[in-house]
Amino acid sequence: MTSYRVVVPPGWILLPVRDRTDAEIRDLITERYRDLPRDSASPLISRLADAIVAAARTARSAQVVDILLPLGTPWRAPVSASIALAVGIEAVELTGEAVETEAGTAWREEPSLSASDTELSTRRRLVYQWHIPGLENGILIGTASVVGPDDVELGPIVDAVADLCEAILATIRWNTEDH
Numbered sequence: 001m002t003s004y005r006v007v008v009p010p011g012w013i014l015l016p017v018r019d020r021t022d023a024e025i026r027d028l029i030t031e032r033y034r035d036l037p038r039d040s041a042s043p044l045i046s047r048l049a050d051a052i053v054a055a056a057r058t059a060r061s062a063q064v065v066d067i068l069l070p071l072g073t074p075w076r077a078p079v080s081a082s083i084a085l086a087v088g089i090e091a092v093e094l095t096g097e098a099v100e101t102e103a104g105t106a107w108r109e110e111p112s113l114s115a116s117d118t119e120l121s122t123r124r125r126l127v128y129q130w131h132i133p134g135l136e137n138g139i140l141i142g143t144a145s146v147v148g149p150d151d152v153e154l155g156p157i158v159d160a161v162a163d164l165c166e167a168i169l170a171t172i173r174w175n176t177e178d179h
Contacts, residue, residue, distance in 0.1 A: 002132055002133045002134045002135065002174050002175070002176055003174075003175045004085075004103065004140060004172050004173065004174055004175060005172070005173050005174075005175050006066075006068070006085075006168065006169075006171055006172045006173075007168065007171035008068060008168070009070075009164070009168065011070050011071060011072060011074055012068055012069060012070045012071070012168075013028070013032065013068070013069060013070075013071055014066055014067070014068050015028065015052070015056060015066065015067045015068075015069070016065070016066050017056040017059045017060045017064055017065070017066060017067055018060060018063075018064065018065045018066070020056075022053045022056065022057060025049075025052065025053050025056050026049045026052075026053050029045070029048060029049040029052055029053075029071075030045055030049055032071060033045045033048075048071075052069075055067070055082075059084055062084075062086065063086050063087065063088065064084045064085065064086045065085050065086055065087055066084075066085045067082060067083065067084050067085075068082065068083040068085070068168065069081065069082040069083070075157055075160070075161070077148070077154055077157045078120070078148055078149055078154070079123070079146065079147070079148035079154055079157050079158055079161055080146075080147050080148070080161075081144060081145065081146045081147070081161045081162075081164070081165050082144070082145055082147075083142060083143065083144045083145075083165055083168060083169065084142070084143045084145075085140065085141070085142050085172075086140075086141045086143075087132065087138060087139070087140055087141075088138075088139050088141055089137050089138060089139070090131070090137045090138070090139045094107040094129050094131075094139070095107060095109065096108050096109035096127070096129070097109070099128075099170075101128070101130070101169065101170045101171075101172060101173075102170065102171055102172060102173035103130050103140075103172045103173045103174050104130065104131075104174075105130070106128045106129060106130045106142075106169070107128070107129045107130075108126065108127070108128050109126075109127045110124070110125065110126055110127075111125055111127065113125060120147055120148060120149055121147065121150070122145050122146065122147055123146050123147065123148050123150075123154075123158045124144075124145070124146040124158055124159070124161075124162040125143065125144065125145050125146075126142075126143070126144040126162060126165060126166060126169070127141065127142070127143050127144075128141070128142040128143075128144075128169045128172075129141050129142075130142075130172070132174075133174055133176065134176075140172070142169045142172065144162070144165035144166070144168075144169060146158050146161045146162050146165065
């Protein structure tokens with residue numbers, strides 16, 4: 001089957017959730033922060049690893065292959081993002097706006113989001129879908145979610161983080177080399 005490549009920006013990590021166990025994902029996270037002081041950072045690293053392992057477990061059950069996410073928010077605002085990449089079978093014709101990416105034409109949609117009463121919720125969601133070369137009816141689905149509080153002053157940051165997610169999705173390209 002054809003695989004893909006994606007550019008992962010500095011500060012972000014790609015977690016191969018389909019092919020890694022919870023323990024391996026926990027090790028990836030703790031290794032990422034191995035140089036921090038153990039006395040003060042260890043509880044924070046442990047909570048972060050717990051949250052990411054739980055998210056990876058949920059993603060794995062939803063047939064997600066990889067998750068990309070920033071470890072920390074260098075933009076210093078309570079806004080974060082994640083990108084889930086899943087392989088599916090096209091059940092209906094792909095819809096949305098056709099956009100050109102490194103992997104060829106993708107169908108881009110930005111679904112409407114319902115208002116949320118929670119403090120943190122998804123502010124923007126972007127869905128990209130590509131036909132997978134060599135896999136009849138196979139599609140790669142990239143879903144980017146930007147999460148933050150419902151604060152109008154954070155709107156420009158939410159939009160900028162969504163633009164970054166779109167830029168990451170646009171770098172996906174097919175890897176047809178034999179390994």
